Amino acid sequence: MSVLCYNVFRRPLQYCLAMRTLDGLFDNSQLATASRSKQLHVCIKRSHSSFGSYKLKLDSTTITSRTSPRKRDFDLSVCGDAEAHGSRNGAVCKASSVDIKTDGQAVSEEAVLGRIERLQNGSDIRGIAMEGEGREVNLTPSVAFFLGEAFGIWLADYLGVSSSLLRVSLGRDPRLTGPALLAATAAGLRSIGCAVFDMSLATTPACFMSTVLSGFSYDASIMLTASHLPATRNGFKFFTKDGGLKVEDIESICNIAAMRYIKRPDRGAAAAAIASSFSPSPATPVSFMPVYAAHLREIIKKGINHPTNFDQPLSGFKVVVNAGNGSGGFFAWDVLEKLGADVNGSVNLGADGAFPNHTPNPEDKEAMSVTSRAVREAKADLGVVFDTDVDRSGVVDSSGQRINGDRFIALLASIVLSDHPGSTIVTDARTSNGLTTFIENRGGKHCLFRVGYRNVIDRGVQLNQLGMETHLMIETTGHGAMKENYFLDDGAYLAVKVIIQMALMRLHGSFHGIGGLIQDLVAPKENTEIRIKILSRLENVKHRGGQVVEAFRRFLVDGSIPRWDLAKCGDCWVSDGCLADFGDGLGPEWSRSPEYRPPSKIDAHMYRAQVLDDSENVLGWVHLRQSIHNPELVVNIQSNKTGGCHTIVNILLNRFFLHNGHADELDLSNIQKFLGSHG
């Protein structure tokens, strides 16, 4: 469709909107009325926008000059200040598309929206913030300005107060792009009247705690981080006093940001340029991290309750911290050392946004082996590994044993189940059958849920609401939350729990170290993950991937392969994150309760199948889902039999992917490689 632009107000052309109406929705009499009243209200309905619909005020001169009342299908053009808001009043037509023209270059609204929407990663925002990957930088200070502004607008609506009354704190990890993005985000928030506070280098859990701890109690907080992703990336994690935002909240914020961007694409760039010159600073500096560290020290002191040394309960302990040059160094010198621990063997404490040593990530083999070595060299009692922004952790015991993934979950489960017998533990559905046995042997219940830490945490919140005591929600990635800690995804808090346990064990005369708590955890014999690229345009990836995963569900439900069934955990199906309701009464009772929220579009699609061998014994399981970060499907497989993963992958390839004709839309080479190398 051609975009018709007129500068009818004789002002510099900022943008033009042109829309094509849908047949039959705009009739002649309505147009005539609109022309006579010199104002026409057009309602544009966008099915995927949680912003609902919005209204444009079009100058009647422009409309009458560009349209013919006799045509049912026509173009409208407007230049100047179109108002966009959420009302449907006066709507007389629906537009099928809106095109934006900026500085002579046509950019469709869908493209702007798509670009901003693609920054969404589940319940976070992630993007490329600097050159270096050979890919377009898409998280610029200008975009950060609109995201900051959009968050302020969303927050004012969420809390039902004027944005001028809102106080928002901002923190960042050490990434080089952090200061400029933080300044631009602050400028966005300030542009709608919010008071903004700069905590500078901070952690994700600290950002949330700044909404809670007295003396600060901000209405909300934003952490700028891309977690363990490369130094070129950055991102946003948003918090209110109610906790981290949900996937659908992030969708709303992206939509609002896109709408604001469409309206004034130049504004963000200008504001971000001023903001990043730091003159005047858009945010008031605050020193929050020392207060947060003192808060963690209090928790440890009270948890250990040392009979003779309450204030220095870690005296005599050696603890190694590996912060991976992220934000977690403070935990060594401002938490543990002040409690008496010797932290001299610690590594990579200095914040360095280039992450020169290894990826700050407890899932990372190098991060764990570096820590294990440091623990052995220092003859330490414990090693603690954080990811960049400290919402994830893992530990190493005094023997150098790496405790991450399933082992970390088991360790926390054993601590939680001794404090809260019978508690449910929620994890993602990539954990081993051995972990389920471990939890059940301690009297706990294991709920397997969807991948994505927000999903796991939200499920725990939901179970508690429904009266099922659930004290721990934790992912294999090291993301974990506890009921007693605001259901906050908090790597520092999990480390605190392990440290308290270590000290209590010694106080009670045990010198085994924390590794002794998970001795009976049985690891699967084989465990593999295969990533399958989706061969589709970026904007279609989610849809295509979703179709394949849905086909997998149908395939299982139809019984297409004997002895491959949707897995069950307890009373629930481990399919669609235990939310499978086949519409025939098979779904669990709560899925019909008022609290039930259907899975969000982004991460709904994942299924785990239990696989039996010819003798009806468990061979293992296979879990298929869409990646949250990348345009790919992810297959996880575990087996307790040698060659079990090969058997399962072989069947998956031939009986599902190839048989169902998915070879054209998926790059199956990693599957072939796996079969080749394990054949």
Ligand SMILES: O=P(O)(O)OC[C@H]1O[C@H](O)[C@H](O)[C@@H](O)[C@@H]1O
């Ligand atoms: O989907 P993937 O690319 O495997 O990533 C999955 C992971 O994404 C993010 O890092 C989330 O924080 C994790 O909760 C999730 O497990």
